[in-house]
Amino acid sequence: MSRDWPLWEVFIRSKGGLSHKHVGSVHAPDSELALRHARDVYTRRQEGISLWVVRSSDIVASDPAQDGPMFEPAESKVYRHPTFYEIPDVVTHI
Amino acid sequence: MTPALSSTAPATRDEALFEYALRLGDDSLILGQRLGEWCGHAPALEVDLSLTNFALDLVGQAILFLDIAGTAEGKGRDADRLAFHRDVLAFRNCLLVEQPNGDFARTMARQFLFSNMQVALFDALTHSTEPRLAEIAAKAVKEVRYHAELSAGWVIRLGDGTDESHSRMVDGFDWCWRFVEEMFDMDETELTLMRDGIAVDRATLRAGFDARVEEVLRQATLPVPAYPRAVRGGRRGHHSEHLGHLLAPMQYLPRTYPDAVW
Amino acid sequence: MYTTELGKTDAKAATPISAEDPALIAAFEARVAADEFIEPKDWMPEAYRRTLVRQISQHAHSEIVGMLPEGNWISRAPSLRRKAVLLAKVQDEAGHGLYLYCAAETLGTSRDQMIEALHAGKAKYSTIFNYPTLTWADIGAIGWLVDGAAIMNQVPLQRTSYGPYARAMVKVCKEESFHQRQGYEIMIAMANGTPEQRAMAQDALNRWWWPSLMMFGPPDENSPNSAQSFRWRIKRDSNDELRQKFVDISVPQAEFLGLTVPDPDLVWNEARGAYDFGAVDWEEFYAVVRGEGPVAKERMKARRAAWDEGAWVREAADAHEAKRVARLAA
Numbered sequence: 001m002s003r004d005w006p007l008w009e010v011f012i013r014s015k016g017g018l019s020h021k022h023v024g025s026v027h028a029p030d031s032e033l034a035l036r037h038a039r040d041v042y043t044r045r046q047e048g049i050s051l052w053v054v055r056s057s058d059i060v061a062s063d064p065a066q067d068g069p070m071f072e073p074a075e076s077k078v079y080r081h082p083t084f085y086e087i088p089d090v091v092t093h094i
Numbered sequence: 095m096t097p098a099l100s101s102t103a104p105a106t107r108d109e110a111l112f113e114y115a116l117r118l119g120d121d122s123l124i125l126g127q128r129l130g131e132w133c134g135h136a137p138a139l140e141v142d143l144s145l146t147n148f149a150l151d152l153v154g155q156a157i158l159f160l161d162i163a164g165t166a167e168g169k170g171r172d173a174d175r176l177a178f179h180r181d182v183l184a185f186r187n188c189l190l191v192e193q194p195n196g197d198f199a200r201t202m203a204r205q206f207l208f209s210n211m212q213v214a215l216f217d218a219l220t221h222s223t224e225p226r227l228a229e230i231a232a233k234a235v236k237e238v239r240y241h242a243e244l245s246a247g248w249v250i251r252l253g254d255g256t257d258e259s260h261s262r263m264v265d266g267f268d269w270c271w272r273f274v275e276e277m278f279d280m281d282e283t284e285l286t287l288m289r290d291g292i293a294v295d296r297a298t299l300r301a302g303f304d305a306r307v308e309e310v311l312r313q314a315t316l317p318v319p320a321y322p323r324a325v326r327g328g329r330r331g332h333h334s335e336h337l338g339h340l341l342a343p344m345q346y347l348p349r350t351y352p353d354a355v356w
Numbered sequence: 357m358y359t360t361e362l363g364k365t366d367a368k369a370a371t372p373i374s375a376e377d378p379a380l381i382a383a384f385e386a387r388v389a390a391d392e393f394i395e396p397k398d399w400m401p402e403a404y405r406r407t408l409v410r411q412i413s414q415h416a417h418s419e420i421v422g423m424l425p426e427g428n429w430i431s432r433a434p435s436l437r438r439k440a441v442l443l444a445k446v447q448d449e450a451g452h453g454l455y456l457y458c459a460a461e462t463l464g465t466s467r468d469q470m471i472e473a474l475h476a477g478k479a480k481y482s483t484i485f486n487y488p489t490l491t492w493a494d495i496g497a498i499g500w501l502v503d504g505a506a507i508m509n510q511v512p513l514q515r516t517s518y519g520p521y522a523r524a525m526v527k528v529c530k531e532e533s534f535h536q537r538q539g540y541e542i543m544i545a546m547a548n549g550t551p552e553q554r555a556m557a558q559d560a561l562n563r564w565w566w567p568s569l570m571m572f573g574p575p576d577e578n579s580p581n582s583a584q585s586f587r588w589r590i591k592r593d594s595n596d597e598l599r600q601k602f603v604d605i606s607v608p609q610a611e612f613l614g615l616t617v618p619d620p621d622l623v624w625n626e627a628r629g630a631y632d633f634g635a636v637d638w639e640e641f642y643a644v645v646r647g648e649g650p651v652a653k654e655r656m657k658a659r660r661a662a663w664d665e666g667a668w669v670r671e672a673a674d675a676h677e678a679k680r681v682a683r684l685a686a
Contacts, residue, residue, distance in 0.1 A: 002469050004466050004468045005138070005670060005673070005674070007458070007467075014343070023457040023527075024454075024455055024458050024459075024523075024524070024527070025461070026140055026458070027138065027140060027467060028140065028672050029251075029670070029673035029676070030251075030673070030676070030677040030679045030680070031521060032247055033140075033247065033673070036144065036244055037140035037143070037144070038145050040140065040143045040456055041140065041143055041451050043102050044147075044447065044448070046450065054603070063424065089614065090539070090611075091606045091608075091609055091612050092605070093504075093609070094312075094504075094533075094536055094537055094538055094609070099452060123436075126439075127431060129440070130430040130431055130443060131430075131431060133423065133430055133443070133447075134420075134423040134424050134425040134427040134446070134658065134662065135444055135658065135661070135662045136666065137663075137666025137667075137669035137670055138664070138666060138669070138670060139420065139453060139454050139457070140448055140454070141422075141448055141666075142450050143451060143454070145448045146443055146447040146450070147445050147447065150440055150447065152444045153436055153439055154442065157436045157437070157440070160436075172377045172437050173436055174436055174437075177436055178434075179433075195552055197665075198388075198666065198669050220524065228416060242466065246562045250482070251673050251676040252669070252672050254676055254678075254679065255671070255672025255673065255675045255676045256668065256671055256672045258668050258671075258672070259668055259669070259671075259672030259675075262668070263561060286360070314656070335632055343431050343432050344432065346432060347432055347433075347434040348434050348435075349494060351434075351550060351552060351553070351651060353552045354434070354548055354549055354552070354553050355545060355549060356434040356435050356492070356545055356546075356549075
């Protein structure tokens with residue numbers, strides 16, 4: 001049985017927000033992958049600007065100025081917005 | 095120095111643009127298709143998410159490039175028509191992207207090599223005199239930079255991980271070296287477009303690519319690339335045996351139901 | 357929905373409630389009754405903790421196994437847009453599984469342990485994912501009916517008593533409506549398409565309707581442990597209530613598509629203001645719960661293979677990090 005990767009807590013500061021908000025956690029073997037996994041899991045809908053991941057004594061944060069490659073990809077992903085789909089008004093409960 | 099491929103040069107600018115956009119689109123489409131195969135089967139949930147994320151980016155790029163190709167061709171073919179109704183001889187992706195996934199090491203080797211080429215290519219393409227290509231490149235370069243960084247990270251972890259991961263990583267790259275050269279070929283089509291400022295001179299990207307590859311391999315404690323004789327042909331429709339098998343399931347629904355809209 | 361087999365006792369003996377401090381129990385019950393949230397460091401009865409670990413992890417397993425029937429069609433999606441949308445949906449499901457595994461871990465279990473339990477057949481996942489996806493129309497039916505049923509179950513769970521579970525549910529619910537809409541849109545396209553497409557759509561409804569009703573679990577009279585789950589706000593609605601609501605909502609949606617629900621006993625009951633519907637085949641349901649669903653073996657084989665064949669990757673990443681740390685310390 002293999003050992004689990006360590007668990008990291010993820011904090012995101014959304015656009016216009018004042019402080020980082022805890023959004024959940026990810027597993028990762030190291031801090032670099034923790035950030036990448038956190039980006040993949042928690043910002044798929046363009047939900048964040050700055051990501052922090054913390055594991056016991058470490059806190060790792062991303063510098064918002066370098067967030068171009070980390071967050072732009074989500075802007076064009078319109079597929080996750082329910083408004084993208086045309087369901088006739090007469091159909092209820094969708 | 096990259097030899098020109100022996101293809102007949104397209105007669106018009108639009109024909110050349112059609113060819114070029116097809117190459118860009120097919121590269122992204124075929125690699126996106128390969129990465130989609132990992133869905134639900136990756137070594138960890140977080141990795142599954144990453145790979146699917148890449149697939150999504152690449153399919154998105156394919157739609158944009160293939161639509162441009164269809165417009166340039168002017169025969170009413172859109173991205174779907176091109177993706178689902180061409181046979182192998184009409185596909186223009188490089189051979190690297192159609193290689194089977196193999197294990198995670200080979201997938202990362204393929205990704206690392208291709209994405210590093212793509213980053214340099216798209217970076218240069220943002221200056222294309224064809225504004226639609228420049229626009230796509232500007233958006234996509236951020237995506238592929240992410241792909242390049244994540245895959246480099248994995249190459250290093252696996253290369254300098256355990257004995258088993260090291261050996262698998264060596265094998266993974268071993269599979270791919272013969273397909274690197276083709277990514278930097280320039281033929282009549284691309285040379286013509288390059289003179290118009292539309293296409294990128296791929297030859298100028300090679301030095302930077304080599305430097306990056308060597309740097310990452312060194313960090314990964316992997317041997318320097320042993321480039322064997324280059325295998326090429328994708329840009330003129332002569333693919334490996336793998337493409338046919340990839341296209342068959344991908345295309346079967348639209349081909350089986352030609353009148354259906356999905 | 358994820359509470360199947362919660363009544364079964366685990367191998368390790370749980371502290372019987374009677375052995376726990378009555379004052380603590382009373383305080384806990386009062387908080388839950390007052391609609392407060394219980395957080396990871398709060399005192400909780402052992403039975404509450406075990407029940408939640410079971411329910412949350414089974415919910416997580418369902419999301420992960422649920423990636424497989426849909427992932428089956430990513431390579432064959434009939435348009436590039438549909439391919440991209442399906443990739444996004446399945447990616448979301450991986451994310452949901454992630455949120456839920458992490459929520460469960462706050463209760464003292466580990467991702468490893470939960471996954472081993474799944475692979476050993478000790479942990480359950482939603483019965484629905486033991487059915488095969490035979491045509492592209494199945495992808496539409498799953499989005500429409502299966503995600504529809506899941507939404508119905510998940511919306512009330514946003515106010516479940518355990519904080520991390522409730523917060524995971526809020527995230528999940530935000531993303532879920534996209535899933536149902538994309539599925540229903542596929543059904544619209546097919547129901548209004550060629551004769552073959554219409555036939556495929558009807559066939560998909562024929563196969564997915566009853567398993568979707570079974571998603572809500574056994575009839576209330578056969579759910580003996582519900583009372584405690586209700587009191588603890590782990591369960592918010594009864595199985596039969598949700599099932600009835602699902603039928604009432606879905607039948608007009610099927611009618612809009614011009615498709616026939618495969619239930620000859622389905623009839624609107626004016627007096628009740630609800631649909632009367634036919635009997636669910638509970639024998640089939642319990643067989644699937646036992647692990648005898650049509651493609652249960654395929655699902656488990658795929659998950660075990662991914663985990664086992666990926667072990668060298670996870671180990672390599674750990675080894676690399678250990679080396680890095682050692683170098684820094686040197």
